[in-house]
Amino acid sequence: MADMQKAVKWYPPSYDIRVEQVPIPSIQHPDDVIVKIQLAGLCGSDLHIYRGHEDVDAELIGGHEFVGTVVEMGSSFGPDAQGRPELYRTLRLGDKVVSPFTVSCGECHFCRVGFTCRCVHSILFGIPTLPGGQAQYVRVPKAGGTLFTVDSVVATSADVSAPELADSSLLLLADILPTGAFAALQALQHAKASPMLTARPYPFSDFVPGVENSVEAASAPLLDEDRTLTFAIVGLGPVGVCAAVSLFKMLNDVEKATGSHFRIIAVDPNDARRAKMEKIAKAIQVPAERFVVADIPQAKQAMGEWTNGIGCNAILEIVGNNSALTLAYELVRPFGSISSVGVHQEPPLPFMGRDLYNKNVSFDFGRCPVRAMLPIASKILVKHQAVFGTIGEDISLIERVVSLNDAAESYELFDKGKCGKILFDPWR
Amino acid sequence: MADMQKAVKWYPPSYDIRVEQVPIPSIQHPDDVIVKIQLAGLCGSDLHIYRGHEDVDAELIGGHEFVGTVVEMGSSFGPDAQGRPELYRTLRLGDKVVSPFTVSCGECHFCRVGFTCRCVHSILFGIPTLPGGQAQYVRVPKAGGTLFTVDSVVATSADVSAPELADSSLLLLADILPTGAFAALQALQHAKASPMLTARPYPFSDFVPGVENSVEAASAPLLDEDRTLTFAIVGLGPVGVCAAVSLFKMLNDVEKATGSHFRIIAVDPNDARRAKMEKIAKAIQVPAERFVVADIPQAKQAMGEWTNGIGCNAILEIVGNNSALTLAYELVRPFGSISSVGVHQEPPLPFMGRDLYNKNVSFDFGRCPVRAMLPIASKILVKHQAVFGTIGEDISLIERVVSLNDAAESYELFDKGKCGKILFDPWR
Incomplete structure (x- = not known):
């Protein structure tokens, strides 16, 4: 390997992207791996730094999405690494790997229980202390816990071929x-x-071994109509589309396994996003009677018609602002839940305690534990490659692949909403 | 029956309690039952009306807690009531019954799935349109869905004797x-x-039939130490004590069934409440090494020591104000949950979206579906009668039983915090 590489550097305070020659990273800790980047992504959250919203005051190499091959491994890797995450024994030079956008050691309490994004060693790629993937090489700390091999992607998919x-x-x-x-x-x-999945009324005790409910007929039995899950997705950017495709696959699987039914309302005020979602829904053969792509008034109308006005069972909130949360609250039924993966900022939540009490609302906030979700996500990826894999097609989530030399222009176009998702090929 | 009865009436705008002769209620709908009251409770939430905080502008008969016997039944009751909640066929004159504090029909979607407190016919006892239980008789609407017989309390307990x-x-x-x-x-x-209950890391798929995770060793296996659940209860008023006793019983049952472990931090700034909680914990033989009664600084210290500072797995919030929610947030760990049954009022929640995202916090807000919870609650009641049943003892939740004639004084004492829970015996 040469000593120097090309990398995309951001300079404070904002909007300053330069492509520079920097040293190739080296192993700093026995658990490190050096990955030769094949493709790196430009993500919406890179724009937070780009715009100077993250209080970062030192230059950095950006990017937290990358795929590449292992070119150097620290001394922790090898057949003797017993009692550690499997990859410390099985990773080989030349393996193709994907990395979650944060480091996870695989060995702390949070990693052991699967909440990998809250690893005690968690660190985001693309900050001053951990250079990101918009470069030719990247150093991956705690790599035996963090990385996922492409062989695993294939192995976890149901389709062996x-x-x-x-x-x-x-x-x-x-x-x-x-x-x-x-x-x-x-x-x-x-x-x-x-209750919709199991046909057993609350408070069924399936989740809590040892706490048994009695069979006692408080109410009339559940009807088939009670078992229809109506879900809404608020926000149809790239993550929202991923959520819609994932939800459709999961609800299909759940329907086969349980006899429940489902309908999905996919909501975005942006015309172009809705048009893309429509095309993708058609491409993956979502039946129109179970899936509606809607602007906000249409979403409220669909909720009213599909649920007799009682509201959706759950809302997936993929935007990260208070108007999205407010819409989620309006669309959800009493005893519904709001799953919020949007990256929220400073303003206080737009809810009074009384609103939440009176509707028995549940919220699940926060970052995805990517490393733990990779087996499930891999299955979805393999099933829907057309949506996720192709470049520049009508239904693809990726608009184009460019050289690192185009980084400044690409950040600018992306920041201004003039292009969709861009990937960098650092060898182009 | 005579035509008139004694009842506790509240008059607007506030603090005006009178004991009056009023007509005995009669059947107004075929699903109604008239209950002769044996005991009625004075509850903390009666004080919201007492103080004039509920925007009620008409006089009313107060009280939403009562036990009594069935003295009259509407024409819906009888052997022909097929396809309706069981009680329409099985209820008999003279049966002793308990009523949840709200009506639930047992026949709407929300009742069928067990979310009985959000019944479409839900109505609270003790408001102008539904006279409450602080009287000699009360009318119970949708009684076949609402009521619970004392025979059922015994039948659902594990102990047949x-x-x-x-x-x-x-x-x-x-x-x-x-x-x-x-x-x-x-x-x-x-x-x-x-993960703590099942020893399987997230995202285990047990809850979602048809969505299977793969066995793929991302992380090191769960250790025994990962399987300790540390819970905190914020607020040790009467409901908080019920939560503590319930949680202790459930966690004991869960431990036997799963091999998980547990510790409980019971928090209240009020000395008298903590002292009572201590006595109750001793009476029900909670081991001191698994249960600490704490003021707020002590609670933070216990959390730090018991969890190495990472926080509690879950918080039970039983107060209903923002300082309790803030403490809950401080005590909970990343990927923890906050179960909030406190009756919250108008102020907005004290959280920024960013706080919740950064900690992956979950919230479950709202009112208890009492009717659906009665089988589980009955088992706890039978097991811990000493705490729940005796009157005026050190460990009892009930301080005294008085005549309806003492209502004005009782409301006043209770409002000023000069007495604990009071019950009315309307025949005294």
């Missing part, structure tokens, strides 16, 4: 596809959805 | 014991508690 996955689609595993899948899963896992 | 239950303890089933049990169950049912 899965086609080869394009690098452009694998890149979506770093953040947006697992985040969308997490939004969907979180809503489905909520106890308040369980 | 359960001792006779005092009316004073049965009365607690109307509101505070199910509400405390609901706060506990909601926290245990949250998906984020599941």
Whole structure:
């Protein structure tokens, strides 16, 4: 390897992107791996730094989405790494890998229980202390806990003869596809959805071994009509589309397994986003009677018609601002839940305690534990490669692949909403 | 029956309690039942009306907690009531019954799925349009869905030779014991508690049939130490004590069934409440190494020591104001949940979206579905009669039983915090 590489650097205070020659990273800790980047993403949250909204005062190499191959491994890797995450024994030079957008050690309490995004060693790629993936090489700390091999993507898919996955689609595993899948899963896992899945009324005790309810006929039995789950997705940007595709797949699987039914309302005020969602829904053969793409008034109308006005069972909130949360509250039924993966900022929540009490609302906020979600996300990726993999097609989430040399222009276009998702090929 | 009865009436705008002769209620709808009251409770939430905080501008008969016997039934009751809640066929004159504090029909979607407090016919006892239980007789609408017989209390308890239950303890089933049990169950049912119960890391798919995770060793296996649930209860008024006793019983049952462990931090700034909680904990033999009664600084210290500072798995918030919610947020760990049954009022929530995102916090807000919780609450009642049943003892939740004639004085003493929970015996 040469000593120097090309990288995209951001300079404070804002809007200053330069492409520079910088040293190739080296192993700093035995758990490190150096990855040669094949593709790196430009993500909406890179814009927070770009615009100077993150209080960062030092220059940095940006980017937290990347796919690449392992070119150097620290001394922790090898057959002797017993009692550590499997990858410390099994990772090989040349393996193709995907990384979540944050580091997770795989060994702390949070990692062991699967809440990998709150790892005690968690650190985001693309900040001054951990250079990001918009470069030719990147150093991955705690790599045996953090990385996911492409062999695993294929192995976790139900289809053993899965086609080869394009690098452009694998890149979506770093953040947006697992985040969308997490939004969907979180809503489905909520106890308040369980009566519809199990046909047993609350407070069924399935979730809590040892706490048994009695069979006691308080109410009339559940009817088939009670078992229809109506979900809404608020926000149809790239993560919202990932959430919609994930939710559709999960609800289909759930329907087959449980006999429940479902309908989905996909909401965005932006015409172009709705048009893309429509095309994708058609491409993945979502039946029109179960899936409506709606602006805000249409969403309220669909909720009214599909639920007799009682509201949706759950809302996936993928925007990260208070108007999205307010719409979610309006659309959700009493004893419904709001799964919020939007990155919220400073303003206080727009709810009075009384509103939440009176509707028995539940919220699940926060960041996706990407590393833990990768097996589930991989299955969705393999099933829907057309949406996730192709570049520049009508239904693709990726608009184009450019050289690192185009970084400044790309950040500017993306910041101004003049282009969709862009990937960097650092060897172009 | 005579035509007239004695009742406690509240007059607007506030603090005006009178004991009057009023007509005995009669059947107004075929689903109605008339109950002869044996005991009626004075509850903290009666004080909201007493103080004039509820915007009520008409006089009313107060009280939403009562136990009594059935003295008249509407024409819906009888052997022909097929396809309706069981009680329409099985209820008999003379049956002793408990009523949740709100009506639930047992036949709408919300009742069928078990979310009975959000019944489409829900109406609170003790408002101008539905006279309450602080009287000699009360009319119960939708009684086949609403009422719970004392035979059911005994039948749902594990102990078939359960001792006779005092009316004073049965009365607690109307509101505070199910509400405390609901706060506990909601926290245990949250998906984020599941790794500790099942020893499987997130995103286990147990809750969502058809959505399977793969066995893929991202992280090191769960350790025994990961399986300790540390819960905190914020607020040790009567509902908080019910929550503590319920949580202790449930966590004991869960421990036996799953091999998980637990510790509980019970928090209140009020010395007298903490002293009572200490006595109750001793009486029900809670091991001191798993249960600490704490003021706020002590609670933070206990959280720090017991969890290495990462925070509690779940918080039961039983107060209903923003300082309690703020403390709950401080005590909860990333990926923890807050089960809030406190009756919140107007101020906006004290959280910025960013705070909730950054900690992956979950909230479950709202009113207990009492009717649905009664089987579980009954088991807890039978097991812990000493706490719930006796009157005036050190460990009892009930301080005294008085005549309806003492209503004005009782409201005043209770409002000023000069006495604990008071019950009315309308025949004294």
